[in-house]
Amino acid sequence: xxxxxxxxxxxxxxxxxxxxxxxxxxxxxxxxxxxxxxxxxxxxxxxxxxxxxxxxxxxxxxxxxxxxxxxxxxxxxxxxxxxxxxxxxxxxxxxxxxxxxxxxxxxxxxxxxxxxxxxxxxxxxxxxxxxxxxxxxxxxxxxxxxxxxxxxxxxxxxxxxxxxxxxxxxxxxxxxxxxxxxxxxxxxxxxxxxxxxxxxxxxxxxxxxxxxxxxxxxxxxxxxxxxxxxxxxxxxxxxxxxxxxxxxxxxxxxxxxxxxxxxxxxxxxxxxxxxxxxxxxxxxxx
Numbered sequence: 001x002x003x004x005x006x007x008x009x010x011x012x013x014x015x016x017x018x019x020x021x022x023x024x025x026x027x028x029x030x031x032x033x034x035x036x037x038x039x040x041x042x043x044x045x046x047x048x049x050x051x052x053x054x055x056x057x058x059x060x061x062x063x064x065x066x067x068x069x070x071x072x073x074x075x076x077x078x079x080x081x082x083x084x085x086x087x088x089x090x091x092x093x094x095x096x097x098x099x100x101x102x103x104x105x106x107x108x109x110x111x112x113x114x115x116x117x118x119x120x121x122x123x124x125x126x127x128x129x130x131x132x133x134x135x136x137x138x139x140x141x142x143x144x145x146x147x148x149x150x151x152x153x154x155x156x157x158x159x160x161x162x163x164x165x166x167x168x169x170x171x172x173x174x175x176x177x178x179x180x181x182x183x184x185x186x187x188x189x190x191x192x193x194x195x196x197x198x199x200x201x202x203x204x205x206x207x208x209x210x211x212x213x214x215x216x217x218x219x220x221x222x223x224x225x226x227x228x229x230x231x232x233x234x235x236x237x238x239x240x241x242x243x244x245x246x247x248x249x250x251x252x253x254x255x256x257x258x259x260x261x262x263x264x265x266x267x268x269x270x271x272x273x274x275x276x277x278x279x280x281x282x283x284x285x286x
Contacts, residue, residue: 004074007197007206008123012075017054018084025238027247029275030057032233032260033150037062040146040279042113049112049140051102051133052119055081056094064092070107072100074123102133110142117149121219122208125193130209134223138286147225147280150233151211154188155271157201161185163239175201213270216278225280232273235260 021030037058041048044066050059055078059071071094073079082097100106102120115137124130137147161181164173175181181201188194188210197207211219213230220227237243237256246252263269270276 004123005125005197005207008208009074011206012054012073013077015077015081017075017078018081020054021057024243024247025234025274028234028237028256028260031257032231032264033058033275033277034061036231036233036277036279037116037148040148041067042146046113047111048114048116049105049107049137050116050118051100051105051137052123053116054078054119056085056097058116058118059094059097060085060089060092063094064089068095070095070112071097072102072105073119074099074101103129103136105136105140107140109139110145112140112145113142114146115141115148117147119150121149121216122152122205122210125207125209127209127219130219131223134220134225138224138282141282143282143284145282147220147278147282149216149220149278149280151216151276151278152205152208153212153271153273153276154185154192154194154210156274157188157194157210158185159239159272160274211276213267213276213278216276220278220280224283224286226283227278227280229265229279230267230270231264231277231279232266232270233260233275233277234273235263236269236272238274 020026045068047068048062049070051072053059053071053073056071059069063069071082076099079097079099117137120133121130124133161176165176167173184196184201192210192215194208194210196205217227237260240246240256246256
């Protein structure tokens with residue numbers, strides 16, 4: 001197996017995931033994803049593998065609902081940080097948490113009712129290696145098991161910078177003036193390859209792979225899955241001005257989440273969402 005981009009893993013080991021789902025666009029991503037999970041998951045106490053689950057925001061929440069959750073992540077820091085959430089869920093425990101690569105999970109065949117594959121598909125840059133991760137999830141799932149796989153979209157990389165272009169004097173607002181940044185974005189729009197190992201885009205991802213909904217469906221099919229739906233998890237709500245203030249108020253937060261659901265499965269505009277989430281079932285005879 002080829003290694004994950006060193007700068008990506010270094011970022012996770014530096015703790016960049018801490019609190020990501022608790023502010024700004026992360027709140028939208030977390031809230032909408034939880035809604036989708038509740039709609040599609042089997043009932044507790046089903047066995048769930050959270051593969052690439054960072055420090056376990058989804059794992060702890062699902063455990064609190066009565067699921068048997070196993071957390072796997074490549075980052076040692078993330079697995080250590082997962083214990084920090086225990087105080088928020090008194091009386092709740094994860095079944096297991098371990099450092100592990102999504103392409104090789106030490107669990108038996110057909111041992112999970114559902115799998116969350118929320119991070120690996122954009123952290124693994126090589127096509128063949130992503131298919132290995134998908135096939136590993138297929139191996140682990142019981143017959144008719146369900147897979148939730150997240151991906152990042154290439155269009156949002158450009159749109160997020162267009163939305164604030166020269167709005168003020170901060171570096172991100174002027175990134176589109178840099179030919180190197182334009183080159184990175186152009187490549188991502190062509191084939192999903194986001195080559196950013198030198199961090200030319202300020203505070204951006206390290207080298208990753210970005211998926212359109214069509215490309216995500218195709219990879220999942222190659223890995224043994226029939227995709228039921230692809231959701232645009234954040235819609236266009238993340239572009240609202242003064243987003244944090246709007247999310248703090250119950251009324252405006254409800255409006256924003258309603259707009260997310262309105263655009264949720266419209267294929268023509270799914271790419272506007274920074275994150276997309278595919279819900280797939282294991283194909284028969286795989």
